[in-house]
Amino acid sequence: MNMDDLHARLVERLDTSETVRAAFADHPRHRFIPDLVWPDIQGLPLIRSADPERWAAYVYDDDAVVTQANDGGSGAINHPSSSSSAPQVMADMIAAARIEPGMRVLEIGTGTGWNAAILTSLVGPTGSVTSLEIDPKVARHARDRLSGAAVRVVEGATPPEGVYDAVIATCSAHRVPDDWTRHLDEEGLLVLPWAPYEAGGPTPVAALAGGRSGSFVRDGSFMRDRGQRVPRQRFPGMDREVERKGTLPYGSQDLLDQDLLTRLVLAAPELMVSVGVRPWTEGTAPIVALSAEDSWSYIWPDGSTTGGGPRDLPRELDRAYSELDGAGRPELSEFTLEVSPDHGTHTVRSGPLGPWQHRLR
Numbered sequence: 001m002n003m004d005d006l007h008a009r010l011v012e013r014l015d016t017s018e019t020v021r022a023a024f025a026d027h028p029r030h031r032f033i034p035d036l037v038w039p040d041i042q043g044l045p046l047i048r049s050a051d052p053e054r055w056a057a058y059v060y061d062d063d064a065v066v067t068q069a070n071d072g073g074s075g076a077i078n079h080p081s082s083s084s085s086a087p088q089v090m091a092d093m094i095a096a097a098r099i100e101p102g103m104r105v106l107e108i109g110t111g112t113g114w115n116a117a118i119l120t121s122l123v124g125p126t127g128s129v130t131s132l133e134i135d136p137k138v139a140r141h142a143r144d145r146l147s148g149a150a151v152r153v154v155e156g157a158t159p160p161e162g163v164y165d166a167v168i169a170t171c172s173a174h175r176v177p178d179d180w181t182r183h184l185d186e187e188g189l190l191v192l193p194w195a196p197y198e199a200g201g202p203t204p205v206a207a208l209a210g211g212r213s214g215s216f217v218r219d220g221s222f223m224r225d226r227g228q229r230v231p232r233q234r235f236p237g238m239d240r241e242v243e244r245k246g247t248l249p250y251g252s253q254d255l256l257d258q259d260l261l262t263r264l265v266l267a268a269p270e271l272m273v274s275v276g277v278r279p280w281t282e283g284t285a286p287i288v289a290l291s292a293e294d295s296w297s298y299i300w301p302d303g304s305t306t307g308g309g310p311r312d313l314p315r316e317l318d319r320a321y322s323e324l325d326g327a328g329r330p331e332l333s334e335f336t337l338e339v340s341p342d343h344g345t346h347t348v349r350s351g352p353l354g355p356w357q358h359r360l361r
Helices: 004-014 018-025 051-061 087-096 114-123 136-145 252-256 261-267 313-326
Strands: 065-070 080-084 104-108 126-134 151-155 166-168 184-193 205-209 212-217 244-247 274-275 287-292 295-299 304-308 336-339 345-351 352-360
Touching: 004 051, 004 087, 018 051, 018 087, 018 304, 065 136, 080 352, 087 114, 087 166, 087 184, 087 205, 087 212, 104 114, 114 126, 114 151, 114 336, 126 313, 136 151, 136 345, 252 261, 252 274, 261 274, 261 345, 261 352, 274 336, 287 313, 304 313
Parallel strands: 104 126, 104 166, 126 151, 166 184
Antiparallel strands: 065 080, 184 205, 205 212, 212 336, 244 304, 274 287, 287 295, 295 304, 336 345, 345 352
16 A cells, blocks of 8 residues: 555544545645654664655554654663654644634644644635744754745744744643743634643643633643753652552552543642553553652552552542542543643633642742
């Protein structure tokens, strides 16, 4: 099967409007992906000429394609630093931004240029697309692939002056930068992956009217805006003695199977919730790790808990779980985010539940 056929099948799989689907159809994904990609967390990159079939399979999977690791450098672990987002995620974010012909759109994070190209089809000849990319090499690649498309690619961290009807960020932010909102039309939407934690954790996508308040659209896992990176944190509890044991009526696998972790993160702002596998455990059973100040805890697949420090973190998480469970486990789309003007806290609600104040680090 040739590349155009693979792209047609990808477009058919999208759950979106016919208008957005047609815009995807205009711009085959393989024309924007570089020949060198990083499908594995360790080891060498995949070069298209060395294994064209594997390259095509990676590009036309439904997931993100990692196009740069370690900011273009090397390392024992291939930490993604630029990518082509998963097509369904792109479609959902574009739909949330309500892109229409004639609109002026700002994109934060050009990446491969594929998303910007799709936006040009939606805004049409009377609209405009400006895309900001902090990495000069990534920006050069995007300009080359966008040759002939009406996209203005700007290098740097600060958007150019102008008024925009919509802003779409393809990287996550803990603090919503003023630069992403100050040029936004007062009725315009900022669609961004918001990071409740300063480092790590989920990055659910929100659509904020005027860049200030709105609902979450979907879950997501996005790289952090390079201006907000902080050093990676150690897995909680490493080299700590177990001081407390307990049990919960659900285990780590139950929380994952119920797809509740992101909602629990939003409803328990004083905790940091993460997922991992301890290296000495048998198999690949996940654990849910909790941390706060000098306390830590693990929730194991069978519902048992271990931890240490002055706070009983599983009980704190269980209070949030019970609150959500008692309200019928509201969907992520029923949660809202309000960005405070002074950026000291962001407020999350879900109908009558909350408010949950997320203090920004």
